[in-house]
Amino acid sequence: MKKVLMTLFVCGVMIIGSWQSGDAALLDGLLSGVEDSLGDRLAKKGEKLKVGNFYTSEKPNAHGPIGMMGDHTHDKGEFMFTYRYMNMDMDGNRDGTDNVSARDIVSPTGGGFNVTPTDMRMQMHMFSGMYGVNDTLTVMVMVPYIINSMNHLTRMGAKFKTESEGVGDVKLTSLWRLYAFEAPSIGAHRFHLNFGLSLPTGSFKKKDDTSLGRARLPYPMQLGSGTVDVLPGLTYGGEMGDAAWGFLALGTIRIGRNTAGYSKGNAYQLNLFGSYAWTRWVSTSLRFNWSDWGNYDGRDTDIRPHPVIAPEDFISTADPNRRAGERLDLLPGINLLFPEIWGLENHIGVEGGVPIYQNLDGPQLETDWIFNVGWQVVY
């Protein structure tokens, strides 16, 4: 089912991509038909339909909630630098939609594992740059620095912590404006296509001290996928008066396997958000983020936390078939736009939230709390 959805999603993006290449006369005909009838209706109200690749900034909600990336494009020659701090706290385990206690997971009559994670913190410093090459194409580079720490409980009742830190996978993305139209009574509507590559710059061979000595850390503590990942996406953004809203679908498709012998699961996420500008400088937002990610293909034979016991029986995090899940997050946020300083436009965004649904191939650590803050400078 997941594979089917993923295929449909990629096909959809590719079809839209081929429209953009301009040889689909059918779509052009359809769009000009819609344009004509919409134009006629608006003309009766004394309004003119504007069609083209335009975008307005200088509003606190001109950019989406800060936890989203690739939600907006830039005009020719515009440059934007962003720094984000992202924090995710995971506390307690879940199997399916049910909570399971750490004691139960390591009990011989319960889960039967020898060790279990109890909680984890994932922090990320994300540096990104966007540049408007022309009024159709915006390019984006994202460089993450990841800091992970995980606490564990053993069957004997001992506790220990593992940590990993370093650069994650660098992403190169292009955003292609497809279509935009606006008129006073219908607001503005814009569509763009996202297409990117994630490069295997993050380590997937991190080691640390465990209860049984120094060893390669299990899957969730690794920093990168080790594969080149294709990142297709589609974005719609709307705006009317002080309100803005949008939809952003993003996929992650792994190409081949990494040198450790596995590939992480494919994933996709769907975002739906609305925002409202209360003044020229302050807007608030609410975002729903649905994400779905698969189990791994293959395994890393160097993830062997015990010399005799099979990795997937020893600890759940070493099992490539206990990685998948799906989750719906609800994230309120605030965006601030500051007055220009030295010709630079400054935005600050804060977003925090909680999952309202999560279903995991567990036992697996559940997400409890998400916090994103970021500073954007547009030149």
Ligand SMILES: [Cu+2]
């Ligand atoms: Cu930007």
